[in-house]
Amino acid sequence: MRRGNVYLLIFILALFGFALWSIVPLDRNVFGREGLRLGLDLAGGSYLVYQADVSDIEPENRDEIMEGVKGVIERRIDALGITEATVQIQKQEGEYNIVIQIPGIADIEKAKEMVGLFTVLEFREQDAEGKWIPATGTVTVNGEEKELVLSSRYFKENTYVTVDQVTRAFLIFEMDETGAQLFKQISTRLIGKPLAIYLGDEPLRGEDGRIIAPTVDEVIEDKGQIRGLSLVDAQELARVLNAGRIDVPLGRLADGEFEPSVPLYERTVNATLGQDSIRKSIMAAVIGIVLLLVFMLVYYRLPGLVACLSLGIYGVVLLGIFKLVPVTLTLPGVAGFILSLGMAVDANVLIFERTKEELRGGRSLAAAVEAGFNRAWTAIRDSNITTFIACLVLFWLGGELGALMVRGFALTLFIGVALSMFTAITVTRTFLRLIIGSKVVNNLAAYGVPAQTVRNTK
Amino acid sequence: MIDFVGRKRWFFLISWILVVIGIISLVISQIQTKSPLQLGIDFTGGASMIFHFSPAVEQGQLRQEMTELGYGEARIQDAGEGNFIIYTMEITSEEANELAEELGTELDSQVERIDYYLVSGTIAAATARNAVIAVIIAAVAMLFYIVWAFRRMPSPFRWGTCAIIALIHDVFIIVGIFSILGWLAGVAIDALFITGLLAVVGYSINNTVVVFDRIRENVSRHISPDFTETVNNSLIETLGRCLNTALTTLFVLLALFLFGGATIHYFVLVLLLGVIIGTYSSICISSQLLVVWEKKEWRALLPFAKRTG
Numbered sequence: 027m028r029r030g031n032v033y034l035l036i037f038i039l040a041l042f043g044f045a046l047w048s049i050v051p052l053d054r055n056v057f058g059r060e061g062l063r064l065g066l067d068l069a070g071g072s073y074l075v076y077q078a079d080v081s082d083i084e085p086e087n088r089d090e091i092m093e094g095v096k097g098v099i100e101r102r103i104d105a106l107g108i109t110e111a112t113v114q115i116q117k118q119e120g121e122y123n124i125v126i127q128i129p130g131i132a133d134i135e136k137a138k139e140m141v142g143l144f145t146v147l148e149f150r151e152q153d154a155e156g157k158w159i160p161a162t163g164t165v166t167v168n169g170e171e172k173e174l175v176l177s178s179r180y181f182k183e184n185t186y187v188t189v190d191q192v193t194r195a196f197l198i199f200e201m202d203e204t205g206a207q208l209f210k211q212i213s214t215r216l217i218g219k220p221l222a223i224y225l226g227d228e229p230l231r232g233e234d235g236r237i238i239a240p241t242v243d244e245v246i247e248d249k250g251q252i253r254g255l256s257l258v259d260a261q262e263l264a265r266v267l268n269a270g271r272i273d274v275p276l277g278r279l280a281d282g283e284f285e286p287s288v289p290l291y292e293r294t295v296n297a298t299l300g301q302d303s304i305r306k307s308i309m310a311a312v313i314g315i316v317l318l319l320v321f322m323l324v325y326y327r328l329p330g331l332v333a334c335l336s337l338g339i340y341g342v343v344l345l346g347i348f349k350l351v352p353v354t355l356t357l358p359g360v361a362g363f364i365l366s367l368g369m370a371v372d373a374n375v376l377i378f379e380r381t382k383e384e385l386r387g388g389r390s391l392a393a394a395v396e397a398g399f400n401r402a403w404t405a406i407r408d409s410n411i412t413t414f415i416a417c418l419v420l421f422w423l424g425g426e427l428g429a430l431m432v433r434g435f436a437l438t439l440f441i442g443v444a445l446s447m448f449t450a451i452t453v454t455r456t457f458l459r460l461i462i463g464s465k466v467v468n469n470l471a472a473y474g475v476p477a478q479t480v481r482n483t484k
Numbered sequence: 485m486i487d488f489v490g491r492k493r494w495f496f497l498i499s500w501i502l503v504v505i506g507i508i509s510l511v512i513s514q515i516q517t518k519s520p521l522q523l524g525i526d527f528t529g530g531a532s533m534i535f536h537f538s539p540a541v542e543q544g545q546l547r548q549e550m551t552e553l554g555y556g557e558a559r560i561q562d563a564g565e566g567n568f569i570i571y572t573m574e575i576t577s578e579e580a581n582e583l584a585e586e587l588g589t590e591l592d593s594q595v596e597r598i599d600y601y602l603v604s605g606t607i608a609a610a611t612a613r614n615a616v617i618a619v620i621i622a623a624v625a626m627l628f629y630i631v632w633a634f635r636r637m638p639s640p641f642r643w644g645t646c647a648i649i650a651l652i653h654d655v656f657i658i659v660g661i662f663s664i665l666g667w668l669a670g671v672a673i674d675a676l677f678i679t680g681l682l683a684v685v686g687y688s689i690n691n692t693v694v695v696f697d698r699i700r701e702n703v704s705r706h707i708s709p710d711f712t713e714t715v716n717n718s719l720i721e722t723l724g725r726c727l728n729t730a731l732t733t734l735f736v737l738l739a740l741f742l743f744g745g746a747t748i749h750y751f752v753l754v755l756l757l758g759v760i761i762g763t764y765s766s767i768c769i770s771s772q773l774l775v776v777w778e779k780k781e782w783r784a785l786l787p788f789a790k791r792t793g
Contacts, residue, residue, distance in 0.1 A: 067747075075607075135577070278604050290607045292577060296598035299534065306745040313743060314736030321732060357748055358676060364740055365683070365755060368733035375732070376694070379725040405697040408633050409690040415625045416686030420679060423618040432679045439683065 031463065034456045042339045045346030052349070059349055065356035065434055068304055070297030071129040074138065075290045076276035078122040083274070085120075087183060092122050094269020095276075097262060099124065101225055103137060111137075116425075123290065124276055134294055138287070147178040147270040148224045151216055158222050158229065163211035165204055176212055178270030180205025185267045187260045195260040197252040199267065206248040213246040223263070230266070232259040307360045314364060315341075318371060326378050329458065333374040336453040340370050344445055353441065359434030366442025369413075373450030376402040392462050399455050406447060413443050486723075489716045492772035493784055499653060499769060506660015513667045521659065522666035524674035525571060527612040529605030532571045533580050534747075535587065536596045540566035549590050553583065559670055563746030567598070571672070574602060599747075615678040619655070622682055623648055626689050633693070637700055642777055647692045650770035654688045654761045655681060661757060676751040684758025687733075691726055691766035698722045699771065711778050715771050723767065730763040 053061040066073055078095065080088050092115050103111045108128055116123040128137060150158040160175040182200040189195055201209050212221075220239035223230045229237045233256055240252045255263065277286035319337070322330040344363070348355060355363075381398030389397065417440040424433030510520040525532050537546075543562050550558050550570070559571040575583070580600050588595035603611075630644035637643060658681065665671035698718040708714045737759065741752045776784050 138577075279606055280604060288576065288604075289602065290604045292600065292602040294577065294600045296596070298536075298596075299598040303745055303747065306743055307740075310740040310743040311736075314739030317735040317739065318732050321735065325728065357745075358679065358751060361740060361744070361748055361752060361755075362683075364736050365733065368736040369687075369729070371732040372690075372729040375725050375728045379722075379728070383721065401701070404701075405694045408697055409693040411629060411633075412626050412689040412693060413683075413686040415629060416622055416682050419618050419622040419625065420682050422621075423614055423678070423682075432675055435676075435679050435683070 031456055031459050034452060035460060038339065038453050038456060042342060045343040049342065049345045049349055057350060059352055062345075062349055063352040063354045064300070064304075065354045065359065065431075066127065066129055066293065066300075067295050067357045067431065068300045068355060068360075069129055070295050070300045071127070072134045072137070072295075073291065073293040074126040074128075075116075075292075076124045076126070077278045077284075077290050078124060079275045079277065079284050079286075080122055081284075088122065089117075090265075091269050091271075091274065092117075092124075094265040094267075095274045096124065097265050098225060098269055099126065101228070101230070101266075103128070108137065130297070138289070146273060147230070147266060149176040149212075150222045150224050150229075151212070151219065152222075158224070161212050161216070161221060163208040165207040165211070167204055174204070174208055176205070176208050178267050180208060181267050181271055183268055183271055185264045187257070187264050189257065193257070194253065195255055195257040197255060197260045197264055199250055199252075201246075201248050201250070209246045209250070213242045213244070216242045217245070218242065225266070230263065232256060238263065303357050307357070307364075311360075311364050311367075315367060318368065322371065322374075328461070329374075329378045329381070329454075332454055332457045332461070333371065333378070335457060336374065336449045337367070337370060339453050340445060340449040341367065343449075344442060347441060347445070348438075353437060354434060355438070356431050356434035358431045359438040362435040362438035363442060366439055366446060369443060370446030370449065373402075373406045373410075373446055374454055376405055377450060377454065392459075395455075395458050395462060399451065403451065406450065410443050410447055414440060417443075485716075485720060487716060488719045488767065489712050489772055489775050492768075492775065495768040495772060496785055499657075499765075502657045502660065503653070506656055506663065509660055509663040509667070513663050516667055521663050522670060522672040523612070524672035524677075525601070525603045525608070526675040527608050527615075527673070529603050529608040530571060530573050531575045531580065531603075532569060532599075532601045533584075533597055534563065534567055534569050534599035535584055536598050537566045537568065537587075537591070537593045538596075539593055541591050541593055543568070545591060546587070549587060552590075553586055555583070559672070561670070561746075567746065569599075569746065574604065577602070611675065615675070618678065618682060619685070622685055623651060626651070626685070630689070630693065630696075634696065634700060637703070643696055643774065646770050646773040646777065647689055647696065649773055650692055650765040651685055651688050653769060654684060654758065654765050657761050658684065658754060658757050662754075671750060676748070677754055680751050680754030680758065683755060684762060687758060688762030688765060691729075691762055692770045694725065695719060695722050695766050695771055696774075699774070712775050715775050719767060719771055726763055726767055730759055733759050 048056045078092060080092070083091055096113050096115055100111075100113050103113070103126070110130070111126060111128045114125040116125055126137075128134065149161045151161040153159050162173055162175050164171055164173050166172075180202050182202055185197065185199040187195055187197050218241065220241050222237055222239040229239075232238050238255065238259060240254060252260070252263070275284065275286045277284055277288050278290045279285075280288075319334050322333050322337075324330070326333065344366075347353065348363075353359070377398050380402045381394050384394035384397045384401075385391070387394075417436045420436035421433055421440075424431075424436060513522075514520045543560060546568060547560055550556070550560065555570075555572055557573065561569040561571075563569050577600055580597060584595045584597045587593075627644045627648050630647050631640045634640040634643040662671060662673055662677065666673075695718060698721055699715055702708075702714050702718050702721075703711075707717060734756065737752055737756045741749070741756055744752055776782065
């Protein structure tokens with residue numbers, strides 16, 4: 027038993043040391059993580075949710091096309107120089123929502139403008155001065171002559187990528203009737219010249235940052251292929267071409283009518299409000315923790331001190347987890363964290379109360395501590411599982427709402443309660459066992475049980 | 485020794501009074517405002533924004549100016565330090581900026597928009613529905629869990645039901661308090677209110693399970709042939725733990741409530757109330773319900789029924 031304690035102590039100290047090392051200083055780079063990841067309500071930033079109008083798309087193609095739309099939006103936001111944005115698709119009861127998160131200070135109005143644009147890609151050729159101008163041709167549609175720009179509208183939806191024996195990627199595509207006429211005219215004119223692909227006013231760029239502009243080396247009619255792209259670029263291009271066949275307007279449904287460019291949800295937080303919230307949260311946490319520690323010390327004496335130590339380890343390890351996972355901290359998330367500190371004491375309290383009872387019952391110190399842990403365990407387990415259930419339901423609700431705030435709270439509370447169970451049954455127990463084993467403090471009063479209250483068992 | 489079980493009629497009476505006050509408030513609110521609770525923009529759709537005024541302005545001034553600018557329906561909450569939280573119908577981000585500018589000119593103050601939040605009516609309806617579903621799912625899941633955890637006891641379903649009744653009791657009282665705050669102080673419930681409510685649900689059951697766990701242990705140790713006495717002993721044995729845990733949690737929550745800032749003020753209030761009421765119900769309600777059920781003393785539940793035998 028004693029050797030087991032020493033090993034556990036080494037493990038706890040190693041864990042504590044590692045966690046401490048990873049969070050001090052907080053902004054040092056550890057495994058590619060710097061600082062805590064702050065949600066937009068603390069760091070400032072925007073959270074936008076748009077509904078996609080998929081009414082013109084066959085149901086079976088929707089998933090795939092939305093993937094392409096996501097790629098298109100990522101490119102547009104990237105082009106604004108906003109690098110840390112994330113774009114997600116949420117599918118709910120057949121509706122597709124696009125969730126965009128833009129951290130930090132950014133030109134949100136500009137970003138919103140870009141998001142609302144069409145998803146159709148345009149092909150461009152170079153004029154005499156090397157400027158990219160739309161590649162046009164004159165075709166007959168329904169007996170009418172029209173001048174049209176070659177665009178992803180005229181591609182069939184079966185664009186795909188194959189790889190040959192020497193792992194070169196080929197992008198294979200087919201054109202519809204109008205597209206075949208257009209492409210024939212344009213490719214005849216441009217043999218030996220490049221053709222670039224534009225999204226709005228931005229050219230598509232490959233992984234290497236260069237403009238994707240394949241050279242036309244044969245006349246293309248209803249079928250064609252593009253060679254010389256990297257596999258990743260080819261796959262991405264295939265996706266955006268498939269997505270670009272139809273305009274997928276983003277906006278919202280209101281009273282059965284689709285309003286383009288108006289978000290379903292928008293939250294934009296100024297960075298100063300975020301800093302203010304951080305400052306206030308830290309102050310609240312410090313005051314709360316000090317009160318907590320004083321109470322534990324006064325009421326439980328020596329075990330209280332042990333609980334304070336294990337609470338300290340709990341706090342450091344939890345911050346380490348927040349930083350390394352990383353967990354995005356929101357304001358309600360911080361509240362969840364502080365709440366979990368208060369609740370983390372719970373497992374300790376359960377154990378100590380139980381130990382006190384055993385001591386009063388006349389057991390020896392060592393036996394009382396062991397019995398205290400063993401008896402308290404079922405209560406700790408059963409009671410915390412109910413909190414886990416609440417967290418899981420909240421996590422689901424947060425996803426349905428599209429509200430990050432709810433999820434942040436559920437996640438930090440869940441992690442906090444799970445870790446608090448661990449620290450109570452390993453850290454507190456090991457420390458107490460070691461103190462008792464070393465026979466430094468044997469006075470029962472130090473455990474909050476004055477000698478006269480001990481029942482005589484003889 | 486305190487007789488917790490013997491005083492059950494008093495505890496039930498207190499709870500009935502709180503619940504009835506809540507119901508009266510919900511009815512008054514329904515009559516006065518057409519809604520039992522003031523619903524925030526998460527449930528109705530609309531926009532909320534925080535404007536920072538420097539120098540600070542008076543809330544009355546701001547209200548008057550908002551009415552003149554055509555926002556008479558807006559709800560305004562003073563968040564301190566020159567910040568005001570304003571709830572309006574759905575207005576776009578550009579319109580919010582224009583509003584900030586106009587307010588600045590009219591009130592002769594520097595106005596900065598530090599928070600903007602827009603929720604569409606369509607999604608808000610789904611949110612309200614999902615919130616109700618979430619509370620029901622949580623309650624049912626916990627009922628199943630407790631029935632499972634107490635499966636070795638005679639009639640485990642009874643333990644689960646008593647815990648869930650205590651939980652519904654807690655939720656009802658908190659909803660009642662927020663209904664009163666709604667028509668008295670214009671406090672509206674939002675998605676965070678539901679979040680707090682669910683966290684409280686977890687906490688309240690957590691407490692009840694600790695007490696039930698002790699009853700379970702004491703029943704199997706046969707400490708007394710009388711179930712009433714077993715329950716009372718278990719309550720007294722767990723009293724220290726229940727109060728201490730509630731206290732440590734209240735310390736941190738109180739600090740958050742007083743110093744944590746206006747944006748999560750009411751969220752923390754839900755948690756605070758939940759911890760207090762959850763602790764009360766696990767000491768004074770849930771176990772007493774077990775006894776009532778065991779002894780079939782159903783009349784004890786009714787506050788003014790005559791004592792039998």
